[in-house]
Amino acid sequence: MATDTLTYLAGAVVGRVRSLVDPTGSASATAGRTAAGWLAVTVLRDPGDVDLASLPAPLAEFGHRIEVRADPAPAGKGTELRARLRDRRPPGPAPARLAGADPEADLRSALRRAKQLLEVGAVLTVDPVPHGRRTATPGGALLEAWTRGAAGAGVR
Amino acid sequence: MRAITWRGVNEIGVEDVPDPTILDPGDIVLEVGLSVTCGSDLHLMGGYIPAMRAGDVLGHEFMGTVAEVGPAVTRHRVGDRVVVVSFIGCGQCWYCRQGLWSLCDNGNPNPGMTEALWGQSIGGCFGYSHALGGYAGSHARYIRVPHADHGAFTIPDGVSDERALFASDAAPTGWTGADQAGVQAGDVVAVWGAGGVGQMAARKAMLMGAERVVVVDRLDNRLEQVRTHIGAETLDYEQVDVLAELREMTGGRGPDVCIEAVGMEAHGTGVQHVYDQVKQQLRLQSDRPTAVREAIHACRKGGTVFTLGVFGGLVDKFPLGAVMNKALTLRGAQQHGQRYVPEILDLMDSGEVRTEHLATHVMSLEQGPEGYRMFKEKEDGCVRAVFKPAG
Numbered sequence: 426m427a428t429d430t431l432t433y434l435a436g437a438v439v440g441r442v443r444s445l446v447d448p449t450g451s452a453s454a455t456a457g458r459t460a461a462g463w464l465a466v467t468v469l470r471d472p473g474d475v476d477l478a479s480l481p482a483p484l485a486e487f488g489h490r491i492e493v494r495a496d497p498a499p500a501g502k503g504t505e506l507r508a509r510l511r512d513r514r515p516p517g518p519a520p521a522r523l524a525g526a527d528p529e530a531d532l533r534s535a536l537r538r539a540k541q542l543l544e545v546g547a548v549l550t551v552d553p554v555p556h557g558r559r560t561a562t563p564g565g566a567l568l569e570a571w572t573r574g575a576a577g578a579g580v581r
Numbered sequence: 582m583r584a585i586t587w588r589g590v591n592e593i594g595v596e597d598v599p600d601p602t603i604l605d606p607g608d609i610v611l612e613v614g615l616s617v618t619c620g621s622d623l624h625l626m627g628g629y630i631p632a633m634r635a636g637d638v639l640g641h642e643f644m645g646t647v648a649e650v651g652p653a654v655t656r657h658r659v660g661d662r663v664v665v666v667s668f669i670g671c672g673q674c675w676y677c678r679q680g681l682w683s684l685c686d687n688g689n690p691n692p693g694m695t696e697a698l699w700g701q702s703i704g705g706c707f708g709y710s711h712a713l714g715g716y717a718g719s720h721a722r723y724i725r726v727p728h729a730d731h732g733a734f735t736i737p738d739g740v741s742d743e744r745a746l747f748a749s750d751a752a753p754t755g756w757t758g759a760d761q762a763g764v765q766a767g768d769v770v771a772v773w774g775a776g777g778v779g780q781m782a783a784r785k786a787m788l789m790g791a792e793r794v795v796v797v798d799r800l801d802n803r804l805e806q807v808r809t810h811i812g813a814e815t816l817d818y819e820q821v822d823v824l825a826e827l828r829e830m831t832g833g834r835g836p837d838v839c840i841e842a843v844g845m846e847a848h849g850t851g852v853q854h855v856y857d858q859v860k861q862q863l864r865l866q867s868d869r870p871t872a873v874r875e876a877i878h879a880c881r882k883g884g885t886v887f888t889l890g891v892f893g894g895l896v897d898k899f900p901l902g903a904v905m906n907k908a909l910t911l912r913g914a915q916q917h918g919q920r921y922v923p924e925i926l927d928l929m930d931s932g933e934v935r936t937e938h939l940a941t942h943v944m945s946l947e948q949g950p951e952g953y954r955m956f957k958e959k960e961d962g963c964v965r966a967v968f969k970p971a972g
Contacts, residue, residue, distance in 0.1 A: 466686075469675045502675055523697040533693075541687045544673040549727060550604040551690045555717045557586040557596040557636035568634050571694065572711045578693025580700065 525574025534577035584721035585949035606653035640720035666918035683915035753918035755781025766790030779842035835881035844890025867894030888913035
């Protein structure tokens with residue numbers, strides 16, 4: 426039992442490290458995303474309201490570079506909207522995905538904006554946000570970089 | 582305009598910042614009448630939520646007068662006196678439609694941050710770090726309020742500014758805890774934390790028909806407020822054994838519902854408190870769950886524990902065995918204020934909910950650093966420092 430546990434833990438650690446160091450490795454190809462590569466959001470609109478022939482602008486801008494699917498969500502939750510890049514390069518390492526710097530970041534952000542357009546009718550504007558003096562610190566620079574990428578970052 | 586800003590860990594400033602403007606058709610710009618410190622601000626102040634940038638405007642609990650309206654706003658006009666919910670909800674996503682407004686899918690423009698931390702992102706909040714949207718806070722002369730038709734509520738004429746102010750966050754947060762915990766008539770309810778949120782959770786539990794409501798804290802003046810203004814019983818955890826007292830009060834069962842309204846900087850006594858302090862300071866745990874642990878141990882078999890205090894990340898020595906073996910329901914939430922504010926304002930108007938006593942220190946914006954220091958140190962019996970931007 427103890428040996429089994431140790432073997433499992435060792436395998437998990439090795440797999441995690443390998444996925445971070447070498448995201449192209451076959452064993453880690455699905456780390457952080459599905460094997461099929463779909464990114465998904467659920468939109469509170471009837472499937473009939475989600476017209477794949479007339480996609481919201483953020484998705485339409487991708488043209489033929491993406492595939493899109495729409496399926497009914499269960500229990501009245503609306504429509505599951507999925508998109509994936511036709512040219513599916515290996516997913517970025519976990520830190521890049523979390524920082525919004527991976528190959529799918531733009532699509533992730535576009536899906537979120539498409540959802541807002543379908544549900545609310547507009548994408549919430551944020552900037553300019555009133556603020557005081559920004560001092561130059563390493564922590565502040567890191568946070569600003571993370572904030573810039575946060576619209577496209579995530580685990581979905 | 583002048584605003585109170587976060588300048589760094591435990592450093593609060595007052596400085597000039599640009600005035601906000603209408604950015605979206607559903608916005609209003611509010612001239613802030615009153616804006617109050619919240620215990621959850623202390624987590625930002627102390628650097629426990631490391632997503633604040635120097636210069637960010639603080640404050641998320643506020644009321645004021647509508648100064649400007651966007652073309653799509655239908656419920657408000659210039660001059661209306663309104664209170665605004667601290668969380669921003671779009672009103673159109675599945676979560677908003679379920680009344681779970683703090684979980685809004687469309688209110689946080691930086692969803693990647695909280696997705697990384699928690700698996701899914703939650704809604705945005707005024708003045709509460711870039712992880713919750715990076716919105717400017719309310720400790721300023723003016724604030725922009727997006728989705729104002731959903732988040733801003735007209736204050737009845739009979740309700741004072743000082744009372745309505747707490748319909749922004751403290752009261753609806755307390756309402757969220759008691760309601761979502763499913764308090765039933767005849768229940769015994771214990772609440773950890775006698776600050777504004779804990780007091781309001783106790784009041785809502787009483788209004789829901791709880792047979793007995795007991796609030797746990799260590800600060801005499803807050804416990805006195807609970808007895809005088811809320812009408813609940815109290816326990817001072819520095820004077821008595823809380824678990825033993827609660828067992829005795831409930832005939833050995835334990836409270837039916839335990840609401841934790843303390844959050845990640847909980848105090849305690851003895852070895853446990855020292856252990857949690859050391860682990861948090863060494864960043865080996867992000868939050869101190871002292872009160873949550875006690876609530877779980879106190880709760881009756883099959884009861885409900887509700888975490889209403891703000892937590893950010895990971896805790897250590899979590900009594901999962903008690904949760905599982907005692908068949909507890911463990912829940913938590915930020916506030917779903919849009920769902921509760923109309924009821925709260927009605928009750929404030931009829932006098933059944935009173936909150937003025939929470940505003941122990943009313944100050945100008947220029948006194949921001951002093952107000953936060955007094956609030957943090959609980960100096961001079963400070964329960965909440967309230968800022969009046971117009972002076």
